[in-house]
Amino acid sequence: MRLFIAVPIPPEIKTAVAELLAVLSRAGADVKWVRPENLHLTLSFLGERRIEDVSSIKTAVERSAREFAVFSLAFSRLGVFESWERPRVLWLGIERGANALGELAAGLDRRLARARIETAEKGRPFAAHLTLGRFRSRRHAERLRDAAASFAVPRSMEMPVASLILYESRLFPEGPSYTALAESELPTALGA
Numbered sequence: 269m270r271l272f273i274a275v276p277i278p279p280e281i282k283t284a285v286a287e288l289l290a291v292l293s294r295a296g297a298d299v300k301w302v303r304p305e306n307l308h309l310t311l312s313f314l315g316e317r318r319i320e321d322v323s324s325i326k327t328a329v330e331r332s333a334r335e336f337a338v339f340s341l342a343f344s345r346l347g348v349f350e351s352w353e354r355p356r357v358l359w360l361g362i363e364r365g366a367n368a369l370g371e372l373a374a375g376l377d378r379r380l381a382r383a384r385i386e387t388a389e390k391g392r393p394f395a396a397h398l399t400l401g402r403f404r405s406r407r408h409a410e411r412l413r414d415a416a417a418s419f420a421v422p423r424s425m426e427m428p429v430a431s432l433i434l435y436e437s438r439l440f441p442e443g444p445s446y447t448a449l450a451e452s453e454l455p456t457a458l459g460a
């Protein structure tokens with residue numbers, strides 16, 4: 269099974285992002301947009317795992333979640349990996365809360381490593397981002413670049429990081445389907 273660990277996105281943020289995607293898609297760039305119901309903030313991509321590993325992964329997720337109190341994230345701006353000259357992924361960046369999210373991801377990777385679960389991202393620094401779409405080609409990318417540059421992320425695009433979810437990802441021709449296998453809540457205050 270193909271697994272990853274992510275922070276779920278609240279429904280009101282999914283709705284706001286869906287509206288943003290509707291605007292951005294009018295630029296006509298060759299992008300495969302993420303379905304709003306599939307939006308998530310990946311902390312760790314585990315890739316293909318045996319079912320026997322699931323219980324120790326769940327334990328690592330649960331313990332990592334316990335180490336942080338609920339905190340809030342604010343989205344900042346649109347950007348791309350790798351660059352607008354070689355665009356691969358369009359994302360929504362995170363401003364406030366990015367450091368805490370990085371620490372949460374690092375703690376999670378440490379616990380996974382201790383449980384001898386290697387992550388696919390080994391060596392790559394964690395870059396907090398919400399993937400909005402993946403470029404199929406560069407066609408009309410500059411039109412999307414202009415649309416992205418003129419977009420101001422509203423202040424209301426803020427959300428709590430309240431839980432971690434272990435997802436199974438299944439790939440279909442029409443796109444991936446994610447199933448939550450386990451959810452671990454962050455405490456509202458440490459020591460609670």
Ligand code: 2AM
Nearest residue numbers: 272310312313357388389397398399437
């Ligand atoms: P992304 O948001 O940067 O695209 C499920 O596939 C999630 O795992 C995606 O959101 C993706 O992050 C992340 N991921 C990280 N590394 C991956 C990889 N090598 N293959 C597929 N997904 C990966």
